[in-house]
Amino acid sequence: MLVVMQSHATEEQVRAVCSKIESFGFRAHPIPGAQRTAIGITGNEGAFEAGTLEEMPGVGEVIRVSKPYKLVSRDLKPDNTVIRFPRTHVAIGGSEIVVMAGPCSIESRDQALTIGEQVSRAGAHFFRGGAYKPRTSPYSFQGLGEEGLKILSEVRDRFGLLIVTEAVDNESLELVEEYADMIQIGARNMQNFSLLKRAGRSRKPVLLKRGMSATLEELLMAAEYVMSEGNYNVALCERGVRTFADHTRNTLDLSLVPAVQRLSHLPILVDPSHGTGKRNKVLPMGRAAIAAGADGLIVEVHHDPDRALSDGPQSILPDQFATLMHETRQIAAVLHRGVAAPVSAARVLVSQEASRPAVAR
């Protein structure tokens, strides 16, 4: 159910409607729009007397929403969600495209700083790199844990890059939340509902990757889990799905980009590295993602992929990444979009704030 307030409704009226909703044991989610505020109602389904709300001052109409997703829906919130990152100019979901780059996993301080410098110089906005790795085998490298998070933090301090990294359970989420700027929920955990709810109680934005065989509706419902707990800063990410096709590791389903944009106001990014699993396909598919309308890319970059502890064959080299950034800018222009300014350029500003508490924490 969805309450659409009148355009001239006051904040007080919005609060009164929320209180009324909560007095019935439901949750109210006020979502301010450009012209009017909508209030999503979630909670135990069943009979709810719309009449009571319709008579309240400031209420425009009460709409019964038939789709299973509510808070993620463009019906509820026609304007795109733009996720802003404090003390930076970077925003996901606006007119500017955002690029996340870095190694599959953080292997050492040296490795992270080397790659961090290279992707920063090429114009990346986020540094990616796993400190907690969900690996198919219990005997594979599982990540450096908190030590990895500390290294990520140093990469941010040195290059001004924002940090996105994966949390795999409640314990790691608590640490990721503390060290990173954005919490990644991986494909294998897209329906780990406990983890989604915990992410929904965080104040840090969430990057939610599509599960390997998730439908669009399931992806949107996973985002709904996060949002229903109060965290509205969710970006979705296509990263390839399982099919019979064997020329790539996964089949990158770029049609998800326009499909998400039609149904939801949430930003949608694309990961051409996991989406293909092959270095020589990352650039073509990265370009294609931008052409399809994606709000950003997340790409694996490694300066020495043959010695990478994970996902070497799908990591591109720093030079290739620079080419990808260049092509991204040009294709974005065709769609009348830009690419966010490099964070390295903005560093001076950031370092001047160094006396204040650490960036975006």
Place this chain on the structure above:
Amino acid sequence: MLVVMQSHATEEQVRAVCSKIESFGFRAHPIPGAQRTAIGITGNEGAFEAGTLEEMPGVGEVIRVSKPYKLVSRDLKPDNTVIRFPRTHVAIGGSEIVVMAGPCSIESRDQALTIGEQVSRAGAHFFRGGAYKPRTSPYSFQGLGEEGLKILSEVRDRFGLLIVTEAVDNESLELVEEYADMIQIGARNMQNFSLLKRAGRSRKPVLLKRGMSATLEELLMAAEYVMSEGNYNVALCERGVRTFADHTRNTLDLSLVPAVQRLSHLPILVDPSHGTGKRNKVLPMGRAAIAAGADGLIVEVHHDPDRALSDGPQSILPDQFATLMHETRQIAAVLHRGVAAPVSAARVLVSQEASRPAVAR
């Protein structure tokens, strides 16, 4: 790496080899077989000097295992794993077939006791029913939680049925472990490695369901996660995979049964309810699963499926379940197998033990 002891090796020699392995920082997993003991070695991969072990007394040979799974492998343990349940005659993975039945979710004490009586009378060995439900929508019924577990416990006390129920995170696993006889890890959590490791530290057996798009190797590696923590009582379960086919909710991949049996010593069960999503296909596919060689079935049964809070359309009626038990016995006989005796028949014995601590806990 795998150490195969000589057939006349003493327990002391086995212990000495294990100590040596652990002194190198690895984990030793001694697996007693019918004729000789094998010792699996797991831990950080890399150079390990096999020579040291080969010279130790009682050691037959040291084998480098190339497959990514070790503890689950039939190479390591040629004999089938048989999971026994204390104070009952029921065992999973032996010559007798085991049947688990009950509602999708525990809705109320009445519902559970009604269905519990019916499936017990028809010859089921386990009662299934979710207290924690991983639902696609945050607004769907999520299960009764610990209250549901208490109801399950009562079903066991009343009908002698063993209890299998799903854990969705560490918190629920702790409770499930306490109340149930077997911990179910659902398809959505098959690669929730934190949960798998936690289940591996439990003393209760684990029923591990195949993920919706998991390969055989991924399923075996998920079991490896559980076993690598020391819990060797793992049963696998095919429950249908995602394909383009739309005449069933999932495509039940029965060829997984002989495929698992070839590579692994672990038992393999089949869930024809989730595997098809349609009531009228549960009996044909249940029979087919037994004919393919499955060690057991897990089936959704509801006395009033139209009013079920979840999965009504795929639940069979108690009468249909009785027919399925009958047909299961007949097809098992063709494969020279039996079906474990009904627990209801064994109840007298159990109730005589009533002065002792609660059954199978």
Place this chain on the structure above:
Amino acid sequence: MLVVMQSHATEEQVRAVCSKIESFGFRAHPIPGAQRTAIGITGNEGAFEAGTLEEMPGVGEVIRVSKPYKLVSRDLKPDNTVIRFPRTHVAIGGSEIVVMAGPCSIESRDQALTIGEQVSRAGAHFFRGGAYKPRTSPYSFQGLGEEGLKILSEVRDRFGLLIVTEAVDNESLELVEEYADMIQIGARNMQNFSLLKRAGRSRKPVLLKRGMSATLEELLMAAEYVMSEGNYNVALCERGVRTFADHTRNTLDLSLVPAVQRLSHLPILVDPSHGTGKRNKVLPMGRAAIAAGADGLIVEVHHDPDRALSDGPQSILPDQFATLMHETRQIAAVLHRGVAAPVSAARVLVSQEASRPAVAR
């Protein structure tokens, strides 16, 4: 559209309704049932005045059929289609199960006679073997062509086995029609509509295999193509579909068996050889197919599979085939079905008819 005649309607009344339908430029397909005759109407869709027919003598009711398939539908013909083969006791789709066996392709007279004798002795009813092979590579063995058909004919003469073999285009269909008892349309040609229509104009029954990614509806519509040309003797065959799963060559979708039986009156067989692509899975899945309710099996058998020119790894040995026949009989009995008597037993009878024209041609 479907005209259901009254139970006491005369043949003349049926004919009159058919004439009326054809006078409007449509085709009438009278289908006699146990109690009443139904008349399917096919042709260019659009407005058709049902009123005219409803008033005709003998007409019970006129039903607008919303499903895209008509002639294949159980709505049109509630009784199972039973395909009979002249001068034999073998019928597909009745209470008795039918088994087809033989090599992937006919390689030589010796090979065919050797295998023919072995499968005949074990109780097979049909001999299968390709004379025209649709091969992925233009450089692979493409079959012996008409010479292969002549060898098949000799197998029939020697062992009394009925012959089923594939036609790949109009030219080969003309020859297959002449030499064989049943025309196979392979998975790759399931939507070769020209070939389907040509098969629909044949008087020989058709075995139609499911395409590698065909939905149930597409399979039924392919059968509809054959039937709409007047050939109502069509048996369907599940042979595995394309999925991400890699432990078998295809994923055998046995749930198609009950799904077909619910919607259609046509018989449904299963091919566990192509359906798994692995010798060690043919017996388990063959048994499972019968348990799921299939009307028959089609199995690849080779006495020397390592030297087979095609599909060796999925061919079972003659001994394994004898075991499969034995288990098929036992599982059929659980479903209150039998297996058709061996044709070899019936041979004496047949050979007594030797003065008459050759068997089943």
Place this chain on the structure above:
Amino acid sequence: MLVVMQSHATEEQVRAVCSKIESFGFRAHPIPGAQRTAIGITGNEGAFEAGTLEEMPGVGEVIRVSKPYKLVSRDLKPDNTVIRFPRTHVAIGGSEIVVMAGPCSIESRDQALTIGEQVSRAGAHFFRGGAYKPRTSPYSFQGLGEEGLKILSEVRDRFGLLIVTEAVDNESLELVEEYADMIQIGARNMQNFSLLKRAGRSRKPVLLKRGMSATLEELLMAAEYVMSEGNYNVALCERGVRTFADHTRNTLDLSLVPAVQRLSHLPILVDPSHGTGKRNKVLPMGRAAIAAGADGLIVEVHHDPDRALSDGPQSILPDQFATLMHETRQIAAVLHRGVAAPVSAARVLVSQEASRPAVAR
């Protein structure tokens, strides 16, 4: 097997090698390259004495090719195949991108001329439109047949557009070959090997669409069938594959574009209309295809899609097509490619040749 001639080898020497190959009962396929000629050898596999050829004058080396495809392989022919169309400037596979547009099926002369004019004005190079339609249902509109081909011919005469249209069997191929400039083999017939061989004996270029569940290797092998008969002018086309995903009719697998380009010298086009099945996804995916490196697009355009006899929901409007052409030009520029000049501009030239035999027939 592959014979690579020396760079200074004479034509006579090439002919001598071909004769020698054919004298052994094999087929020789000389493929001239920029610097040297390669000669592919196809035919019944097995022992072939390379020594004989190696000693012949002009022979550089004889290479045993392990991949199942030969003539399609970039190993055999490093330079891209460029398919030229007589008396026009249009070429597929060169640096310029080519666009094919038109209705799903030819419904009437008026419809074809209306759409032909619109797509010609927007800059299309080919007019597409089915005269023979492979439809899932025998009761759906099956195309106008030869009448449709005559209409297509008129579209060419009026607007200078080249014509591409589908052949579904040998009969229709003979007519398509006569009327059209390029023969389309549809997804359902990708493994109709009789039809492929027939197309291989045509002198008109072939547009070969990927089957709904075809692997890359199967697609290349299908092209190999055409080429092994002597027709080397084959362009491939990705048109979406079958997966579990339900937000589009098919899943458009754009990674096939770089994958084909790596292994083969053949051009690769993309069909975003069938590839998505939804009008609102055609433009984003059309742009993405060009960004991924496709050599061209084939798009369904209809001026009145709600009344189209087939595929209305996936046809874009003429205005949208003009936008797509505009964006295609811009994205092509990013990849340092152009779009072939509109044929309408070239019409004057063509019409001056009107006294000569009809265009490109």
